[in-house]
Amino acid sequence: MSVQILTRRLRGLLASTRRLQLAASLVVLALPLSGCGTGALWDKFMAKDDTFNEEPADKLYNEGLYLMNERHDNKAASKKFEEVDRQHPYSDWARKSLLMSAYAFYNQGDYDSCIGAASRYVTLHPGSPDAAYAQYLIAASHYDQIPDISRDQGRTEKAIAALEEVVRKYPNSEYSVSAKAKMEGARDQLAGKEMDIGRYYLQKRDYIAGINRFKTVVTQYQTTRHVEEALARLTEAYMSIGQVGEAQTAAAVLGHNFPDSKWYKDAYNLVKAGGYEPEENKGSYISQAFKKIGLGSLVSSQ
Numbered sequence: 001m002s003v004q005i006l007t008r009r010l011r012g013l014l015a016s017t018r019r020l021q022l023a024a025s026l027v028v029l030a031l032p033l034s035g036c037g038t039g040a041l042w043d044k045f046m047a048k049d050d051t052f053n054e055e056p057a058d059k060l061y062n063e064g065l066y067l068m069n070e071r072h073d074n075k076a077a078s079k080k081f082e083e084v085d086r087q088h089p090y091s092d093w094a095r096k097s098l099l100m101s102a103y104a105f106y107n108q109g110d111y112d113s114c115i116g117a118a119s120r121y122v123t124l125h126p127g128s129p130d131a132a133y134a135q136y137l138i139a140a141s142h143y144d145q146i147p148d149i150s151r152d153q154g155r156t157e158k159a160i161a162a163l164e165e166v167v168r169k170y171p172n173s174e175y176s177v178s179a180k181a182k183m184e185g186a187r188d189q190l191a192g193k194e195m196d197i198g199r200y201y202l203q204k205r206d207y208i209a210g211i212n213r214f215k216t217v218v219t220q221y222q223t224t225r226h227v228e229e230a231l232a233r234l235t236e237a238y239m240s241i242g243q244v245g246e247a248q249t250a251a252a253v254l255g256h257n258f259p260d261s262k263w264y265k266d267a268y269n270l271v272k273a274g275g276y277e278p279e280e281n282k283g284s285y286i287s288q289a290f291k292k293i294g295l296g297s298l299v300s301s302q
Contacts, residue, residue: 191224235271
């Protein structure tokens with residue numbers, strides 16, 4: 001934009017400002033001359049904008065509860081709770097409303113807004129008795145967005161991290177038990193992803209790449225439902241590349257922990273077909289992984 005144009009606009013603004021100042025001066029000068037109408041005119045001139053009417057915090061809060069519980073209108077309820085925070089930001093009602101707005105967002109499936117409101121609650125009120133619930137809402141919002149195993153599992157990892165935060169910060173809360181259960185579900189999902197990729201490599205006869213995926217399941221996700229198949233796949237992959245000792249160990253650990261598993265039958269037959277028997281090498285990472293969590297003794301005692 002040229003200097004000439006900017007100069008003309010500046011002059012225009014200055015001229016407008018002078019005209020407004022002159023008009024205001026004339027109005028003020030005219031007020032004393034208006035006789036009996038002076039008071040009303042002055043009141044109208046100086047009156048504040050009354051379009052905003054502040055409502056009592058408890059009234060807004062209860063209206064939000066009604067909309068959520070009776071009308072099942074979580075979107076409208078969240079707006080009421082947000083209005084409490086806007087009109088009465090430092091009140092106890094605002095604290096309660098912030099948590100309720102997070103819950104309303106969660107109910108309507110607006111997980112990002114729920115995470116935002118709940119995170120703000122934890123930041124502002126870390127010592128509140130309801131902070132555990134706010135943290136749980138964050139974790140549950142991530143957990144409910146876990147995708148199927150064919151897609152990227154970034155959300156699953158976030159869910160596990162948030163769930164671990166609930167257990168770590170609030171171990172004695174009522175939400176800790178639920179968080180642990182959800183954590184197992186999320187870990188099962190990650191194990192399923194590893195299995196999916198491992199099977200793909202096995203089909204391509206890229207046995208080393210497949211072993212690395214099944215190894216992850218055996219060493220990190222021993223308590224998931226995928227571990228039986230992972231041990232059987234390790235038996236298959238190790239037999240295919242001639243590492244018989246590891247194949248025997250995988251089959252032996254599978255048979256010891258899951259003797260009635262269909263996967264053990266497959267693993268046993270693979271080892272037997274090669275002229276061997278399942279035999280555990282206690283120095284193998286496979287044996288060590290199960291010894292670390294004591295799964296063998298748990299399963300064999302059932």
